[in-house]
Amino acid sequence: MSSRRLFISSILSCLLFGLFAPAQESGPIFDYDSLFHPVVGKKGMVTSQEVLASQVGLDVLKQGGNAVDAAVAVGYALAVTLPKAGNLGGGGFMLVYLAGENKTVAINFREMAPAGAHRDMYLDENGEVDKNKARFSYHSVGVPGTVAGMSYALDKYGTMSLKKLLKPAAALARKGILVTYSLSADITRVRKRFEKCDATRAIFLRPDGTPWQPGEILVQKDLAWSLKQIARKGPDAFYKGKIGQRLAADMAEHGGLINMQDLAAYRVTESEPVWGEYRGHKIASMPPPSSGGVHVIQMLNILEGFPVAEMGHNSAAGLHLLAETMKPAYADRSKYLGDPDFYDVPVSGLISKDYADELRKKISQETARPSTDIGPADPLPYESTETTHYSVVDQYGNAVAVTYTLNFSFGTSLVAAGTGILLNNEMDDFSSKPGSPNAFGLLGGEANAIQPGKRPLSSMTPTMVFKDGKPMLITGSPGGSTIITAVLQIILNVVDHKMNIAEAACTPRMHHQWLPDKLRLEKGISVDTLRLLESMGHKVERTDTMGSTQSILLKDGKMFGASDPRRPGAGAAAW
Ligand code: GLY
Numbered sequence: 238m239s240s241r242r243l244f245i246s247s248i249l250s251c252l253l254f255g256l257f258a259p260a261q262e263s264g265p266i267f268d269y270d271s272l273f274h275p276v277v278g279k280k281g282m283v284t285s286q287e288v289l290a291s292q293v294g295l296d297v298l299k300q301g302g303n304a305v306d307a308a309v310a311v312g313y314a315l316a317v318t319l320p321k322a323g324n325l326g327g328g329g330f331m332l333v334y335l336a337g338e339n340k341t342v343a344i345n346f347r348e349m350a351p352a353g354a355h356r357d358m359y360l361d362e363n364g365e366v367d368k369n370k371a372r373f374s375y376h377s378v379g380v381p382g383t384v385a386g387m388s389y390a391l392d393k394y395g396t397m398s399l400k401k402l403l404k405p406a407a408a409l410a411r412k413g414i415l416v417t418y419s420l421s422a423d424i425t426r427v428r429k430r431f432e433k434c435d436a437t438r439a440i441f442l443r444p445d446g447t448p449w450q451p452g453e454i455l456v457q458k459d460l461a462w463s464l465k466q467i468a469r470k471g472p473d474a475f476y477k478g479k480i481g482q483r484l485a486a487d488m489a490e491h492g493g494l495i496n497m498q499d500l501a502a503y504r505v506t507e508s509e510p511v512w513g514e515y516r517g518h519k520i521a522s523m524p525p526p527s528s529g530g531v532h533v534i535q536m537l538n539i540l541e542g543f544p545v546a547e548m549g550h551n552s553a554a555g556l557h558l559l560a561e562t563m564k565p566a567y568a569d570r571s572k573y574l575g576d577p578d579f580y581d582v583p584v585s586g587l588i589s590k591d592y593a594d595e596l597r598k599k600i601s602q603e604t605a606r607p608s609t610d611i612g613p614a615d616p617l618p619y620e621s622t623e624t625t626h627y628s629v630v631d632q633y634g635n636a637v638a639v640t641y642t643l644n645f646s647f648g649t650s651l652v653a654a655g656t657g658i659l660l661n662n663e664m665d666d667f668s669s670k671p672g673s674p675n676a677f678g679l680l681g682g683e684a685n686a687i688q689p690g691k692r693p694l695s696s697m698t699p700t701m702v703f704k705d706g707k708p709m710l711i712t713g714s715p716g717g718s719t720i721i722t723a724v725l726q727i728i729l730n731v732v733d734h735k736m737n738i739a740e741a742a743c744t745p746r747m748h749h750q751w752l753p754d755k756l757r758l759e760k761g762i763s764v765d766t767l768r769l770l771e772s773m774g775h776k777v778e779r780t781d782t783m784g785s786t787q788s789i790l791l792k793d794g795k796m797f798g799a800s801d802p803r804r805p806g807a808g809a810a811a812w
Contacts, residue, residue: 273739275797278811285627288808290314295810313406322625328382329641336634346386348379375493377662410461413454430650460657529698538593553769567751572613575684605774608754626713638699666693677717712788723784
């Protein structure tokens with residue numbers, strides 16, 4: 238089938254089986270009082286930021302694969318169809334709910350600092366952070382974890398062969414994908430960076446050096462080669478074999494740090510998720526080196542003591558309360574969060590209800606506390622923005638939530654020559670210098686200082702909410718520092734404000750991260766509300782959209798999916 242026909246038929250099947258999936262049974266599936274409606278399914282669902290990849294996952298589910306099989310196929314497909322965030326050259330986190338064992342596990346495939354990394358590696362001769370070196374150089378790259386993470390999950394919890402699951406991605410890379418308006422715009426946005434790297438330019442810019450245009454076909458021949466290598470040899474192709482050799486050679490040629498020893502030393506870890514409770518629901522989310530799970534739970538604990546539903550969704554009082562809740566959480570993040578293999582993160586203290594009680598007492602319902610009055614508190618003795626998230630649920634009751642990333646849109650914008658693989662700039666998520674914010678304005682200290690083998694602190698927050706022991710909500714989002722608050726608001730919108738999952742995704746969001754002391758509001762929150770917030774002392778700022786949540790809600794034996802409308806091309810595929 239030609240690429241164009243493949244694309245069109247995928248879209249058609251999404252329309253037939255996914256985006257407008259008909260109700261399977263009689264009874265009120267849709268509530269006509271609702272402004273927005275989710276996609277409905279019964280046997281399987283994938284929500285992702287790129288609809289072709291959602292369809293790849295759904296096809297796996299229809300072939301009898303489980304949610305982990307589908308998640309692996311989607312992870313590789315997104316590397317081709319959503320190159321700004323889907324990846325082989327980055328890393329991330331996967332939460333897996335195993336229905337048979339009624340167990341949830343957290344898989345960590347975050348990048349690791351190479352052996353040659355050191356604490357002051359981004360400081361210039363004046364002791365200032367060299368932002369270009371930290372973000373756009375061969376020194377910005379952490380040892381990628383995605384290929385290892387996908388295989389770890391598949392070997393332990395999947396049922397299908399890697400070879401089979403890689404096929405759709407390899408075909409999309411080899412035959413090409415239709416360049417959409419959004420892909421063309423994404424490329425245009427970073428064109429200047431692409432021009433600096435021959436390997437990147439050769440793929441993502443036309444032969445005359447201009448960005449690919451909507452309607453053209455983007456073929457990724459080298460990426461197809463890499464996918465074929467992985468299909469043949471498994472993750473060893475990347476960490477010990479030909480892909481690794483090409484990557485290491487490219488690094489050596491450009492003075493980068495990652496060598497074959499670094500690749501061979503890469504390790505995936507598995508742990509318990511971090512668990513919380515909120516109004517009769519159990520919350521499972523990603524533990525450190527993500528800060529996401531800890532702070533979502535910390536903020537829910539604080540909010541549990543307030544009548545959130547009564548205060549009204551996006552009312553001035555409700556937004557004020559959220560901002561005051563977010564500030565101490567992000568202040569704590571700056572001090573206490575880092576890679577637990579290197580730093581003793583006080584997780585149980587931060588997520589304890591007693592600590593939340595203390596923090597809650599400091600919140601005034603009338604006035605905003607200036608961020609300068611707030612510092613990291615003392616939880617002891619209790620213990621690009623272009624990331625992307627996808628959620629999967631299968632016919633067996635299993636669920637998977639994956640958030641993975643290159644950090645910035647297209648990462649460093651450097652492709653390792655001969656591999657087609659874009660390299661991450663995750664090293665910028667470390668704290669290069671205490672008090673110096675990273676690209677998301679986030680501060681950090683000792684806990685997140687650079688060390689060889691350490692993983693940079695993340696905000697990625699793949700999350701599951703359980704009701705009566707069963708998964709009820711699978712969610713997550715990209716958005717750098719705003720990931721944590723986007724996930725928080727999805728949970729509040731569902732649990733407190735009783736929204737359906739499409740409404741929960743569509744409604745305007747807010748964000749506060751302590752520093753800078755700004756209450757960020759999306760469009761759609763009224764000017765009256767904004768003025769009330771200012772009168773309470775908030776420094777309000779209108780922002781671009783925040784997040785791109787990809788969620789599935791399980792209710793009444795059905796699956797309700799919503800791909801955030803904030804980013805074009807996202808879509809739920811349902812069966
Ligand atoms: N690179 C964004 C994050 O991991 O939070």
